[in-house]
Amino acid sequence: MSRSPARIAHDQAVDTLRAQLVGQPDGSPIRLAKPTSNLFRFREPPPANALDVSAFAGVIDVDGQTADVGGMTTYEHLADATLAHGLMPHVVPQLKTITLGGAVAGLGIESSSYRNGMPHESVLEMEILTPDGDVVVARPDGEHAELFRGFPNSYGTLGYALRLRIELQETKPYVALRHVRFADAAACAKGIEQACADETVDFVDGTVFAGDELYLTLGTFTDHAPAVSDYTGQRIYYRSIRDRTTDHLTVRDYLWRWDTDWFWCSEALGAQHPVIRRLWPRRYLRSDVYRRIVAFDRRHQLYARAAKLLRQPAREAVIQDVEVPVARLAEFLDFFDTEIGIRPVWLCPVRLRDTAGWPLYPMEPGRLFVNVGFWATVPLRPGQSDGTHNRLIESKVTELGGHKSLYSDSYFNEDEFWSRYDGETYRKLKETYDPKGRLPDLYAKCVGNQ
Template identity: 50%
Template sequence: MQPLPKKRHGNREKAIMTGTPEQAAYETKKQRLAAVLHNGVESSIRLEKNTSNLFRSRRPRDACGLDVRDFNRVIRVCPEERFVETEGMTTYRDLTRECLRYEVMPTVVPQLQSITAGGAVSGIGIESSSFQYGLVHETVREMEILLADGSSVVCTPENGHSRLFFGFPNSYGTLGYVLKLRIGVVPVKPHVRLTHIRHRDALSFFTEMERLCQSDIDFLDGTVFGPDELYLTVGEFTDSAPYCSDYTFRNIYYRSIRERPTDYLPVKDYIWRWDTDWFWCSQYVYAENPVVRSLLGPKRLNSVTYAKIMRWNRKHDLAGFLDRLRGYSGEAVIQDVEIPLEQCAAFLEFYFNTIKFTPVWVCPVKPLQKKTVFSLYPLDPETLYVNFGFWNVIRTRTKKEPGHYNRLVEKKVRQLGGMKSLYSDSYYSREEFWDIFNRKEYRYLKNRYDPDKRFKDLYEKCVERG
């Protein structure tokens, strides 16, 4: 058993609690960014940072890079008041490490270590605690947002900028950049006990999922290997464990789901169980091969390495070139969608008739706030949704129109009353897009917070490829 690191005491903790050095450093950095924008930039603006989990190919463009790399500090952890205050580009790896020192974790931690707090809120973030707490943005209490003119506003659900607070999720940096946030935290125990339960058909799988969402467990997600091989994974905090498995190097977590009905992990390893192999996507760069694994070593087996390789490949189109040599044409289908529970069996049927590749990651999500709708990602607060994540390339001998499979997904998701994330390729027409993503509210927010249109428009950024 690995005990949690000791809580920190003494001067440093005091400094964090009074907030002085961290707050001061934050204010200085903020003024630097404000000065860049106040002086006015000729071109449009983009974020300059070291990591990204965005999977849309775009041509390089002439844009002013805003260097936000040093907005990566945790300002303070307040376990008693159940929140952490952090700068916007802090990765969840650093944020979670700091929280665990205080025996708490951010309420919803996206699975990839390099996702940043700001990125998860301006995009959409989810994990196995989402059946209790909703999407990542529902765990946010306050945000300070840098606007295109260099000014900044603090928005909360109650203050004069509440419409920005509720419209910011899914705005992908087109309204402003989060520089600082307060995020909810929950207490942890040292270990998580996992139970992997197999189901042989979609109906029993989703019925059991619904039941578990009402029970007293801590985490719930699922992995679908085929129409008759579906697993629910229940996670429960425990103070002690008879043993702990290790999926950080030689062993592969997603394979264990089929192999063992129960398992134990230290809480940190549970949180990052999907990162070592990027769910199962490490196989696309041969990292499941034991020799390649040994050569890479545990430090490089993570989502940052794979994302770099994938981006390099997208830029140089090596895989596409090899496919064409072999007479195939390929389409990347990298999507996360939310479907209302009662439509999930229908979605899986569609999936196995069209997209077909497996595994598929499945995760229930219940909006936490019953009276509020996040305007650019409007889920019904009374509905239990299920997120399906599927990431691969479909290769065919016959050439199809660009985005053929992604369009089918978009159409089906709409038909079933679901929502699709925008971090990857989208093919919506302008009309369709704004029907889904709330044109009226976005216009209001854009006019109020970026009237000179120095940031791109959401449709241009997320759909257009020019």
């Protein structure tokens, strides 16, 4: 078969990258030179010999309802390329600079996840660079089927996805929104079950402002809109949820409705103050800009030093996404109000659609869970140490039969960790695809922050 220029360029880039990796001395750490990250496990900048993967940031081909995509392609670029064909990925994580490879090696969730699961469930095959410099093509069956199943939630500890073939779905130009209010968490949980059973609904997510003020936002594709809202400038999307019962957005603006203000987290950086917002360049109202500001502060401890000078209590970063069974959602939110107290909170139903499951993130296929996302800091009371609140959350999620994403800080001890993330399967994969241990293992990376 003839190859397109884009595929020829990709294959050449693979050869170049393999040579770069193989040429590194044994025992040297392997890191990627990436301009962006959506992890909240902050590490030192990559070394000078980090692998240059910039050539893998692009859509190679769109053919029918599938696409071949470079692993370092951001969802912003992927969505633009596919929307031009009237198509989009089945799940588009809510922040623009999340990469396809990152969402598959980690986890991604959005308002279509109750129907389409997670991003890795739309993957047909992956071309993976292993730590020894081999390039393997993993599919649901065949020689590397176990790697295909074990790659999600491996967070770059088994190798790097250089190319992925993914399924796409058809879109319409607009999304019509309905914001439905609930007076308590139990009623909201019941509303989630009903919405996820409604075949006329295409998207479901929710926002919790208080124990008696919860909203579900139900989205439906539509060919026509009486008018469309714009939340990329002075107007702020999450505030509109309380102010109106219906809305319309273009598909693209719907996909990125949360990115402009990093959900609601831009408020802590002053970007929602009316005066500052008018002065803040519109092109910098983006999640990646806010994250760079936070990373700079974490590196230099500016906020912590100022708080100490002002004799303010130390604060613990509580930045997590967890999944709990929908039947236990009200119980979790009651615990969360009592012990943590962060508001707002994001809700997003998710149900795995692949019945075979994914061993490193062992959610029961077909069962409806609700992702609860919360991203803020909590004051530490006298005698409390950093990690107190995160440990409480980890313990409660385990008690309720839920799961915790690993993109941020984790505090499990090693035995707890491997019991929750299938250590037996992981060790077999590690022995097969990284026998020299050139990459840290999953525990070392996600808990030890190596």
